[in-house]
Amino acid sequence: MLTTTFAAVLVSAALAEAPSAPAWETNYARASETAVAQRKPLAVFIGHGESGYNRVVGGNMPTEAGRLLSTSYVALYVNADTAEGKRLATAFGVEEGLVISSRCGNLQALKYGGAVPALDLASYLTKYSAADVAVTTTERAGTAVVAAPVVTSSCANGRCGTVVTGGYYTPAYTGGVSSCPNGRCPNVR
Incomplete structure (x- = not known):
């Protein structure tokens, strides 16, 4: 009984200490290096303006999503209104939305275009932070679409x-x- 109570107190204290908002990185190179070094997925929020990540999450960051981002991810915010942000958004193929990488940083696990509903955000963050998840393809959601076929011809x-x-x-x-x-x-x- 005492052990169970003590464990519950420790878990509660750990959850209370976890910040409910991530420490946003704004430098892609540094965020990528940190993610690989810490073996954490990189969560790239692409938005517009200084706090455009709020639009990506459809308002304020949900508490659980903030905790997951703080503890299990390296969180990067890309302001697509800047020249570098526009270049990164184009490279990711998302004007506004969320891209989550694999733990190794070599694959995109998720590409979500537009605002991510709070329940979906928590679900995606939980799914791709799991240590046993194997990323082999990119899950596409929201308004993220596959590029239209391009035809080149000499006819x-x-x-x-x-x-x-x-x-x-x-x-x-x-x-x-x-x-x-x-x-x-x-x-x-």
């Missing part, structure tokens, strides 16, 4: 060939001769 009007899902261009001809009249075969799959 008249760029209209011969086939656009295959995923953005790859496949010529519709062999030996340099088009199989379509006037070289204009818009075969989109």
Whole structure:
């Protein structure tokens, strides 16, 4: 009984000591180095203005999310209104939102475009802070979308060939001769 009570007091004290708001890093290189050194995921909040991270979380930072960010992540805020912030936002492919890396920092675990609802934020932070989570693909949510396929062509009007899902261009001809009249075969799959 005494042991259980003592354990409950220690857990309560530890939770009370954990800050409910993260210490925001604003330098990407330093945040990345820290995350890798501490084997923590990097949580990149991309917003606009000095405290744009509040818009990313749909208002004020929820207490549980703040605690998770403080203890289990390196939290980076990117102000997309600055030149460097705009460059980073473009590199991440998110104008405003959240990107979470793997613990090694070499993969994106989550790319969320737009404001993240409080319940979803806590869920994502819990999920990707777990020591046993293996990141193999990027989870996309919110308004984060896969880029549209890009077609490059040497055909008249760029209209011969086939656009295959995923953005790859496949010529519709062999030996340099088009199989379509006037070289204009818009075969989109």
